[in-house]
Amino acid sequence: MKLPDIYTDWKIVTGLALILLGAANWGIGLERTETYSRMIIARTQPAAATDYRSFDELDEGAGGAAVLEPLTAEQRQASYATARTDFYHAVFLAGRAMVLLGLLVTLLGFISVIQQDSRRAFRRPEEDARLPRGLPGAPRAPQ
Numbered sequence: 311m312k313l314p315d316i317y318t319d320w321k322i323v324t325g326l327a328l329i330l331l332g333a334a335n336w337g338i339g340l341e342r343t344e345t346y347s348r349m350i351i352a353r354t355q356p357a358a359a360t361d362y363r364s365f366d367e368l369d370e371g372a373g374g375a376a377v378l379e380p381l382t383a384e385q386r387q388a389s390y391a392t393a394r395t396d397f398y399h400a401v402f403l404a405g406r407a408m409v410l411l412g413l414l415v416t417l418l419g420f421i422s423v424i425q426q427d428s429r430r431a432f433r434r435p436e437e438d439a440r441l442p443r444g445l446p447g448a449p450r451a452p453q
Contacts (some may be wrong), residue, residue: 315422315423315427315442316423319419319422319423320419321416321418321419321422322409322414322419322420322423323419324412324415324419325412325413325415325416325417325418325419326412327416328412328415329409329412329413329416330412331383331405331408331412332406332407332408332409332410332412333405333407333409334405335401335402335404335405335408336397336402336405336406336408336409337405338398338401339400339401339402339403339404339405340402342394342401343395343398343399343402344400346391346392346394346395346398347395349387349391350388350391350392350395350427353384353388353391354388407453414429421452
């Protein structure tokens, strides 16, 4: 097996590209997911869990104002951080999948290159192909 056999095989090149791209996505996704998760934890208020009321529990006098009240700046930033966390989590998972797929494709590429190399090693040389074949087991004439 020679180096040109490796870098001319499309499976190996594609697999290595998938591994590199997937590793980059994996790293970026992991880092940003952790960053935005910390932001969410820092901005989460314990009172937010107790503020929940269903529509049936609202007072008649309130007129539903508590439900339709716009988000505060902190709630809006927490909402954006949650959306970004979800996005980067998807990037992280896609990166993992790309690395695994790249490893599989690269492995298949190396297997095919090794098979081609072994077939090439067991082929008869071209000058032997022009000579007539004798009986099986008969000694060959010296060349």
